[in-house]
Amino acid sequence: MEVVRWIRVLLLVACLFPASVQCMVREYKFNVVMKNATRLCSTKPIVTVNGYFPGPTIVAREDDTVLVKVVNHVKYNVSIHWHGVRQLRTCWADGPAYITQCPIQPGQNYIYNFTLAGQRGTLWWHAHILWLRATVHGAIVILPKRGVPYPFPKPHKEVTVILSEWWKSDVEAVINEALKSGLAPNVSDAHTINGHPGPLSSCPSQGGFKLPVESGKTYMLRLINAALNEELFFKIAGHKLTVVEVDAAYVKPFNTETVLIAPGQTTNVLLSAAHATGKYLVAASPFLDTPAILVDNKTATATVHYSGTLGSTATTLTVPPPRNATPVAANFTASLRSLNSKKYPARVPLKIDHSLFFTIGLGINPCATCVNGSRVVADINNVTFVMPTISLLQAHFFKIGGVFTDDFPGNPPVTYNFTGTQPANFQTNNGTRIYRLPYNSTVQLVLQDTGMIAPENHPLHLHGFNFFEVGRGLGNFNSKKDPKKFNLVDPVERNTIGVPSGGWTAIRFRADNPGVWFMHCHLEVHTTWGLKMAFIVDNGKGPNESLLPPPSDLPKC
CATH class of the missing domain: 2.60.40.420 (Cupredoxins -  blue copper proteins)
Structure with a gap:
């Protein structure tokens, strides 16, 4: 089930700034509904937004105002959190149930109204009640203001990649049983990349997610970890990745073979299609360096497919890091630094109250x-x-x-x-x-x-x-x-x-x-x-x- 961008521009208004500056008011409708998950080798219905898993992508620009009408058509109470959005003075739109709002009850609706003030990059949205965010989540892509370039070479194309987990059973039943017993809940049955566990899993999911590329072009991957309970490694066979942003904040670019991304985090990377042809495995696997804790140890896979490559061509494989690869995780984390340029300064508080x-x-x-x-x-x-x-x-x-x-x-x-x-x-x-x-x-x-x-x-x-x-x-x-x-x-x-x-x-x-x-x-x-x-x-x-x-x-x- 692919990421679907569902957008309708409601109104173009002049901002309260110089006449040359314009902002957009963008309107979306999220219908929370049940949908069968047949592509995950399951006939049981799951809670979705507009019938998609992952859900629709919100696309806006820095300083745009976003209106999202959420209509609850399922038996559960629902609320939506706009993860990473500052919500300046609009705390009522933040979304965590019983923290900033009472949940949206079955048959009811609520309009979230917020402005993406001074923000650009990749964020995401998800349910913020019960364990519904397992299937109720999607991307927020905030483009720079018109005419403002990225602080790195413009990519040929941008692709959203959402990493997640999948349970064959109802996630609410999983956590309710755990709360009843007092023990840890069952781990997930699979990891997914854009809703697919991949061709190497026991559930082929129609071959898994495929990223088509052209030799010599550069692609920006907007990575989102929507998993409920696991940090993940992400790597692509035969390719290095250049990290340029985390959590919608630019960083000093650096190259890496493996990205570490925790639940809730986002990471933008540049992928250079440096080969002439071929198919290359994409792998998302768990990181946890605590032997006593059980995780879903299955690797989600996808494919980078170069144009002109036959479908019968063998896929170049990659070996994910071991789940306890602490040095790999630590090296990635230690490499992250704010861009701290004149245009994007790092305003670190020096005096502490x-x-x-x-x-x-x-x-x-x-x-x-x-x-x-x-x-x-x-x-x-x-x-x-x-x-x-x-x-x-x-x-x-x-x-x-x-x-x-x-x-x-x-x-x-x-x-x-x-x-x-x-x-x-x-x-x-x-x-x-x-x-x-x-x-x-x-x-x-x-x-x-x-x-x-x-x-x-x-x-x-x-x-x-x-x-x-x-x-x-x-x-x-x-x-x-x-x-x-x-x-x-x-x-x-x-x-x-x-x-x-x-x-x-x-x-x-x-x-x-x-x-x-x-x-x-x-x-x-x-x-x-x-x-x-x-x-x-x-x-x-x-x-x-x-x-x-x-x-x-x-x-x-």
């Missing part, structure tokens, strides 16, 4: 009805987040008491050797607790992995902001020594960052966007288990620094 230290990991809490009398949970600073029954944003905006407390700890309650000897008590505290930030304050946040149960990579996504990764390392963060090695010149800018297994990462951002902003692990199982929290950024001075009022069609709980 809030210095936070968050430990992240798993725990075990009592559960009388579970298999072992306990359940696996996840936490930040030993707080397992409890979802409210109305949205945090509504409670904040309308000053509704009793929904949350603003006492989320800025440091772990107990200090121990986080990556070494474990405490005797693995139990966590439950709560709906947020951390409050004044408008325009600056934040340094150190994210420390813990070995509770097992150390593991955690891709953390922060809604509403881009941030800079100023440092990372293995073992426990040393607050006296490690900051001396921080990169404050050209650190990579992202919205989703992988916290290394048994290590830490440090990020910085400016809280210049009022509202309620979710931060959570983008491994869906960990989010379900409670590895999540939220920041509230208070209004600043005047209307331009204040959250807009809610739209009239905001869903009700």
